[in-house]
Amino acid sequence: MRVLLDTTQLNILSDGRGIGIYTKLLQQYLQLVEGVNLSLQDDGHPYDLVHYPYFDLFFHTLPIRKHSKIIVTIHDVIPLVFPKAYKAGIKGTIRFFQQQVSLLSVAAVITDSERSKQDIVSRLGVPEDIIHTVYLAGNPEVRKQSPDIRERIRLQRNLPGKFALYVGDINYNKNLPRLVEACSMLPSDVHLVLVGRTVNNIEILEGQALHTAIENFGMKQRIHLLTDVEKADELSAIFGLASVYVQPSLYEGFGLSILDAMQCETPVVCANTSSLPEVGGNAAFYVDPYHCKQMAQVIAKVISLNSADRKAQRAKMQVNLSKFSWEKTAEQTVAVYKKVLGV
Numbered sequence: 001m002r003v004l005l006d007t008t009q010l011n012i013l014s015d016g017r018g019i020g021i022y023t024k025l026l027q028q029y030l031q032l033v034e035g036v037n038l039s040l041q042d043d044g045h046p047y048d049l050v051h052y053p054y055f056d057l058f059f060h061t062l063p064i065r066k067h068s069k070i071i072v073t074i075h076d077v078i079p080l081v082f083p084k085a086y087k088a089g090i091k092g093t094i095r096f097f098q099q100q101v102s103l104l105s106v107a108a109v110i111t112d113s114e115r116s117k118q119d120i121v122s123r124l125g126v127p128e129d130i131i132h133t134v135y136l137a138g139n140p141e142v143r144k145q146s147p148d149i150r151e152r153i154r155l156q157r158n159l160p161g162k163f164a165l166y167v168g169d170i171n172y173n174k175n176l177p178r179l180v181e182a183c184s185m186l187p188s189d190v191h192l193v194l195v196g197r198t199v200n201n202i203e204i205l206e207g208q209a210l211h212t213a214i215e216n217f218g219m220k221q222r223i224h225l226l227t228d229v230e231k232a233d234e235l236s237a238i239f240g241l242a243s244v245y246v247q248p249s250l251y252e253g254f255g256l257s258i259l260d261a262m263q264c265e266t267p268v269v270c271a272n273t274s275s276l277p278e279v280g281g282n283a284a285f286y287v288d289p290y291h292c293k294q295m296a297q298v299i300a301k302v303i304s305l306n307s308a309d310r311k312a313q314r315a316k317m318q319v320n321l322s323k324f325s326w327e328k329t330a331e332q333t334v335a336v337y338k339k340v341l342g343v
Helices: 018-030 089-103 114-124 147-157 176-184 205-216 232-241 256-263 276-283 292-303 307-321 326-341
Strands: 002-005 037-039 049-052 069-073 108-111 131-133 162-167 190-195 223-226 244-247 268-271 285-287
Touching: 002 018, 018 256, 018 326, 049 326, 069 326, 108 114, 108 326, 114 131, 131 326, 147 232, 162 176, 162 232, 162 256, 162 292, 176 190, 176 205, 176 292, 190 232, 190 292, 232 256, 244 256, 244 292, 256 268, 256 276, 256 307, 268 276, 268 292, 276 285, 276 307, 285 292
Parallel strands: 002 037, 002 049, 049 069, 069 108, 108 131, 162 190, 162 244, 190 223, 244 268, 268 285
Antiparallel strands: none
């Protein structure tokens, strides 16, 4: 089958984010599936189908194509879940209407979790029978590093002996001000490390809220903001150095970093909301993301796990990780292609 994976709507800022990682790895593993002739640029010849791996609610990322069957990946509908935090404006509202019209012509929607599927049905009105849940997987380049490499990175980055780690964006749904508040309740020798390109950006509202929380909860001396971690081996080392990885999100379409942490054998604390229990399974510790005291208590509990408990947790994480792989993601994506084409 001849497939166009249309990435023209993605920009360079997406490269290191979940959307960019998904697109890059999906492309890589689709090319390994027998019978798929994959193109990344439209050469003007007809395709059996066109797959758009990205859907933005408030930008026109889904053109109407009349001569090919269309599949689109909708990772989440977070702006519709939190409309006060993600205001569309007049132009965004118009584009949202255009996107809804474009959705009427798609043959199938792929999404990352059952929770996202439910919300796409309820908030976008897409028929349930054309939505297919295809789970993602952790970044295969993120994996456990040797003690020597981890210690070298600790010294280079001046990281403390004990710290909670978060990796990702600082969008409203990430709930970082509450994570800062929770960590302020921990013993003073436990620091917080935030990794992401925007964690130190005070020109955006989310950055201002984060830095206000850092100031208000007295965390300036116990927080480390790393904006330039680009290499997978360095990120892997930081995951491995962390006492605990925390994903405090109010909502996630999937939660790649949970699996990345588990691949580095770092215990995970995450919110009990949206898709996160689907991803973490019984290998994560869950908290109410609105309850800072509970979050602090569970983080402290995980940091204090003894060696036997840590070993048992590592075994759970390995079992959980076996459920996810990019080979499975590619195979299940191709299964959707075949269903749409009737082959």
